[in-house]
Amino acid sequence: MPAASHTYAFLGPEGTFTEAALLQVPDALQAVRVPASNVNAALDLVRDGAADAAMVPIENSVEGGVTATLDAISGGPELRIVREVLVPITFVLVAGPGVRLEDVRRISTHGHAWAQCRLWMDKNIPEAEFVPGSSTAAAAVGLLDKDCHYDAAICAPLVAREHAGLSVLAENIGDNHGAVTRFILVSRPEVLPAPTGADKTTVAVPLPEDRPGALMEILDQFASRGVNLSRIESRPTGQYLGHYFFSIDADGHVGDARVADALAGLHRISPATRFLGSYPRADGQASQVAPHTSDEAFSAARSWVESILSGERPAGENGFAASPTA
């Protein structure tokens, strides 16, 4: 993990939910924080060595995966997820001075924010037109520009509080009041956080082509080793029509024997599988491990095979038959 004097990039500008996620990382409070205009730009700062790590959104409880992030970390020079952060999401509708709710037609925000306020919009501003913004905060700050071509923005309450020129037209406009976005802190590939017992592992697995049951085989690598999946999404690789990869979050750490064995299985099936990191779960929830998938069970199984190969008398050679002297 980067030390306190390091540099963190994030999807900016100041006031994004991504910045709120970064501010949950204790090191980041004293560090240099560099806002980037999009997810790719934030990750490139890490790849180029200009930042030690970048905070980017990956998943929202209402709208699902942030495809810009899923795609950006799965291609290009390798990166590693070193931490995840959860942020509760609350939206406000803001406008410049003198604008009334009934005047609002064109509204700018991030696509994921717009998707989380659809029902409120249908009910309150049915004629609303979405103007895509690079982030919620960028859309809000854009209202202060004299050439702004939209009437209002959807952003975090904090942004409205920090800019005197913005007034709140409506509060709590998200359709799901329990919405949460998950963010990841991404570093260069040499970083691997130690196992904690409550970890998550992320991989990108290209689907082998023209192979019936390939997805079943991929899923079976996890299922047969007792590894739970918390997210699986298919994304086009972009190479040609019909070529997909799966972005997968699994419970556990690559240092856990069952996870390492599942990853080795994935690599046999799909050699271009990309390991994207093992890192502590934000909710601290420990993985459920069945006795036959524990590290001890894997170690005992390996020793048993090795003893067979070495010609030693394998422990438990008497097998399961009842001993005649028992």
Ligand SMILES: O=C(O)C(=O)C[C@]1(C(=O)O)C=C[C@@H](O)C=C1
């Ligand atoms: O625009 C922001 O404030 C962001 O941090 C991005 C983002 C996202 O990508 O989902 C983060 C949280 C909200 O769900 C809406 C937008």
